[in-house]
Amino acid sequence: MSARCCANEASSACQTAIPPGYRKVLWFALVVNGVMFAVEIGAGLRADSVSLLADSMDFLGDAANYAISLGVLGLGLVWRARASLIKALTMAAFGVGILGITLYNFATGSSPHPPTMGAIGLLAMLANFAVLGVLLRYRHGDSNMRGVWLCTRNDVIGNAAVLLAALGVFGSGSAWPDLVVGAIFAGLALSAAVQIARQATSELRRHRGEPREA
Template sequence: MTQTTADGLRRAVLIVAALNLAYFFVEAGVAINIGSVSLYADSVDFLEDTAVNLLIFLALGWPLARRATMGKVMAVVILIPAVAALWQAIVKFQRPDAPDPLSLILTAGGAVVVNTICSVILLRHREHGGSMTRAAWLAARNDVIINIGIIVVGVITLFLVRNGWPDLILGLGIIALNARAAREVWEVAEEENLAAKALAGDIDDD
């Protein structure tokens, strides 16, 4: 990675981190107010994305082996919102009241805008930072998918089903999506680790 590329990536991840942190407070406040499992899990996801991008900023310039280790840390961090969603789903399962659908739709719509901007910013850099940058891009991409799902849940709750089951089902979907992203990042980190060992002469060619 050239110095120019590294500087561009640093600027990109700082912008993305700032956007995620700002919208975390917006979405978390609304989620708590209306009692939405999916929106709460997504707000935690914004906080996780903030941490991921800040870690990338700090880790740039590290050796390949250390970047591989950080990539594995990122994979674990991506699972945090999934755990939060699971816990909220368990709590909500006991009393599946419907969250306010209009607040759900409007807040998720704002999240789509923020995450789309972040995805576009990171898209040009995802091949340059290894597993760490891939983690950030996957997280932003997954967030857009989740946000669209939340909007659909809001529409269903508004016009079809006046209970919290669609919200709960989406919460389980968030768990699966984040688990898949974590696995992909872990696999890339493993490849980087093998490459680092090969460069160090720890792996025989035969």
């Protein structure tokens, strides 16, 4: 993180230097997540799979988060921390929403389609690995950059879980593996939301503790 524009990097007046190539990486991630949301939500509805629907909403949430990151890129730490709090809230809302879908499918006795789950889950994993690869060098930084990394990392973990759920549904003939993965998605989102919110809150507290400049 650069402090070239002021002595203290937490100052709201400080404009952080954008890491080389980071803006292009965010645009790439935004496009990939937008396309995969459209692909996966359709497949999830056809396959009656809560894990695919959860993953599709995760792609949508990530696309929105990448858009927010692009919007505050290069702004002062305070604005980026505030954007991170918005991200944390959206991730928490996603987690709660997925829990609701999981409970609904449990109550209605859904019967997901394993081949569709496996094929789309593999496609989603390849897409997220591509995004994860270009984000690897930017995984350390402020709460905003940290949030981008955590979103993508959670996606890869979630994709692996979808593939395992597809195998579990195929082998057992039960919807339970799909429901369990839905709950895992919710837990990952809520956990990441807490981590991002804590770091962003810490950054804002450090800013408020600064003496006012003359």
